[in-house]
Amino acid sequence: MNLADKKLLVIGLGLIGGSLAMAARQAHAVSRVSGYDRNEESLKTAIQMGVIDQAESDLITAVNSADIIFLAVPILSTRSILSLIQPHLKEGAVVTDAGSTKGIVVSDARRVLSTEQLSNFIPGHPIAGAECSGVEASNPALYVNHRIILTPIEETSTAALTLITDLWKAVGSEVDIMSVDHHDDVLAATSHLPHLLAFNLVDTLAKNSENREIFNYAAGGFRDFTRIAGSDPIMWHDIFMANRQSVLKVMDQYLDELHLLRNAVAHADGEYMKSVFTHAKESREYFTQLLSDRNSKHK
Amino acid sequence: MNLADKKLLVIGLGLIGGSLAMAARQAHAVSRVSGYDRNEESLKTAIQMGVIDQAESDLITAVNSADIIFLAVPILSTRSILSLIQPHLKEGAVVTDAGSTKGIVVSDARRVLSTEQLSNFIPGHPIAGAECSGVEASNPALYVNHRIILTPIEETSTAALTLITDLWKAVGSEVDIMSVDHHDDVLAATSHLPHLLAFNLVDTLAKNSENREIFNYAAGGFRDFTRIAGSDPIMWHDIFMANRQSVLKVMDQYLDELHLLRNAVAHADGEYMKSVFTHAKESREYFTQLLSDRNSKHK
Numbered sequence: 122m123n124l125a126d127k128k129l130l131v132i133g134l135g136l137i138g139g140s141l142a143m144a145a146r147q148a149h150a151v152s153r154v155s156g157y158d159r160n161e162e163s164l165k166t167a168i169q170m171g172v173i174d175q176a177e178s179d180l181i182t183a184v185n186s187a188d189i190i191f192l193a194v195p196i197l198s199t200r201s202i203l204s205l206i207q208p209h210l211k212e213g214a215v216v217t218d219a220g221s222t223k224g225i226v227v228s229d230a231r232r233v234l235s236t237e238q239l240s241n242f243i244p245g246h247p248i249a250g251a252e253c254s255g256v257e258a259s260n261p262a263l264y265v266n267h268r269i270i271l272t273p274i275e276e277t278s279t280a281a282l283t284l285i286t287d288l289w290k291a292v293g294s295e296v297d298i299m300s301v302d303h304h305d306d307v308l309a310a311t312s313h314l315p316h317l318l319a320f321n322l323v324d325t326l327a328k329n330s331e332n333r334e335i336f337n338y339a340a341g342g343f344r345d346f347t348r349i350a351g352s353d354p355i356m357w358h359d360i361f362m363a364n365r366q367s368v369l370k371v372m373d374q375y376l377d378e379l380h381l382l383r384n385a386v387a388h389a390d391g392e393y394m395k396s397v398f399t400h401a402k403e404s405r406e407y408f409t410q411l412l413s414d415r416n417s418k419h420k
Numbered sequence: 421m422n423l424a425d426k427k428l429l430v431i432g433l434g435l436i437g438g439s440l441a442m443a444a445r446q447a448h449a450v451s452r453v454s455g456y457d458r459n460e461e462s463l464k465t466a467i468q469m470g471v472i473d474q475a476e477s478d479l480i481t482a483v484n485s486a487d488i489i490f491l492a493v494p495i496l497s498t499r500s501i502l503s504l505i506q507p508h509l510k511e512g513a514v515v516t517d518a519g520s521t522k523g524i525v526v527s528d529a530r531r532v533l534s535t536e537q538l539s540n541f542i543p544g545h546p547i548a549g550a551e552c553s554g555v556e557a558s559n560p561a562l563y564v565n566h567r568i569i570l571t572p573i574e575e576t577s578t579a580a581l582t583l584i585t586d587l588w589k590a591v592g593s594e595v596d597i598m599s600v601d602h603h604d605d606v607l608a609a610t611s612h613l614p615h616l617l618a619f620n621l622v623d624t625l626a627k628n629s630e631n632r633e634i635f636n637y638a639a640g641g642f643r644d645f646t647r648i649a650g651s652d653p654i655m656w657h658d659i660f661m662a663n664r665q666s667v668l669k670v671m672d673q674y675l676d677e678l679h680l681l682r683n684a685v686a687h688a689d690g691e692y693m694k695s696v697f698t699h700a701k702e703s704r705e706y707f708t709q710l711l712s713d714r715n716s717k718h719k
Contacts, residue, residue, distance in 0.1 A: 345614070347704045386671070401649040
């Protein structure tokens with residue numbers, strides 16, 4: 122499969138879909154980039170901005186002629202869209218996605234796709250984002266030097282995995298391969314739990330209206346937390362619904378440790394506090410250095 | 421009391437002390453800026469960098485001639501330094517500090533200072549900081565447009581409060597006045613608790629050595645958390661020891677809410693999640709806007 126001969130269809134022209142479309146187009150990575158979105162304004166904007174070569178107003182027609190289909194839709198919409206397009210996929214068409222949790226996407230795909238289609242389904246998750254959203258925010262450089270995690274399953278064909286790997290490399294990404302379960306655990310720890318902690322902090326403090334002045338003193342830790350808590354509530358609801366098991370597992374570890382730390386504060390156990398803070402600081406420095414060494418060796 | 425005629429002594433030439441000294445000197449806010457530090461290298465550097473006019477190697481002599489004394493030392497050292505300098509303070513000398521929690525500083529001052537000295541003691545906390553530390557990091561612009569919170573007590577004289585207010589305004593700060601208890605509650609919520617949550621996250625995740633790769637996926641929330649967790653463990657130990665009651669109060673509210681959110685994830689209660697996330701986002705936007713309006717009216 123030669124990437125340059127393929128026709129790419131992006132379903133969902135938000136920041137994630139629009140940026141991949143625009144980057145693939147500018148890099149001449151594929152022979153044509155078309156786009157579909159429920160919102161006609163987004164389609165018009167995508168054409169005007171040069172995000173896509175061709176706007177598709179009918180999903181079935183669009184899918185009929187696509188060699189690669191990139192789903193960039195809310196994660197809980199994946200199943201219904203797969204069901205809609207499944208009967209119309211070209212033979213050998215490769216389907217990939219951008220969902221933040223992979224277990225639920227794989228389970229959706231297994232329910233909807235045929236065995237042959239499943240071998241050409243590559244679950245993926247680009248670790249990139251921005252404060253802005255919508256097709257207007259499309260940025261062809263969004264993925265440059267950012268990681269894309271692909272989580273092939275046992276049915277996955279090597280040819281399809283290579284094709285999607287090439288697509289992401291063509292737009293500047295570093296491609297990591299890991300298992301579905303491992304991806305969901307890593308993301309629960311590094312992204313989902315931190316967001317939950319930040320939402321919870323802002324919600325807790327804002328419940329007391331006397332607290333409004335705290336937003337004045339956002340130096341230090343709180344500014345970072347409020348920024349995180351400004352993320353889209355519906356998107357995060359979907360992520361937590363989709364990745365419940367992994368989030369619960371790491372959250373319960375976190376809560377156990379937090380109770381120990383709480384009790385150390387309550388009982389003025391300074392040694393315990395120092396050991397936690399020192400371990401956290403050292404771990405951060407150790408792992409940051411380790412990974413920085415490893416990454417520089419790869420270059 | 422005219423600020424321009426006063427001799428300022430800064431005790432502790434780290435980032436906080438060095439930056440105030442340098443800023444006051446460059447602004448010609450006072451007639452002379454001298455500095456004391458246990459570390460002779462820091463004193464030499466302070467002279468070389470133009471942080472201070474005069475280096476003091478003997479604390480008693482230094483205190484003898486100072487009109488304003490700024491304590492910029494670790495918070496748990498405040499009491500021993502106040503005890504050392506108390507017998508040697510000039511009549512009418514005004515003492516102020518930069519400790520991150522004020523209750524313990526006020527309690528220390530009440531144990532050590534005479535009634536007259538206490539009327540000239542102004543507890544303060546500049547809400548400013550930087551990634552770097554040490555006298556080399558001294559920055560005369562550190563306090564420009566940053567808030568300084570002063571927490572006068574019932575013994576405080578208006579003249580002394582005005583003098584210290586003028587000093588901070590002279591280096592570009594916005595001066596806020598609040599009670600000691602309120603300060604400690606606000607800082608527990610906006611700074612101390614977020615740091616505890618971040619230290620705890622990095623510590624929890626780093627305990628499992630398989631987790632080292634998570635430091636690779638620090639897009640989104642985790643990067644902010646690891647940065648916070650890189651702070652000085654001893655300084656934070658001191659802060660939590662000094663502000664235990666306020667931290668415990670807000671931490672227990674936080675834990676109660678976090679358990680509710682944990683159970684919502686466990687039972688797939690999407691409505692509850694959405695209500696928390698939406699409330700957090702709205703609160704953040706509402707208060708940010710409110711404060712931005714209020715601040716722009718002031719200008």
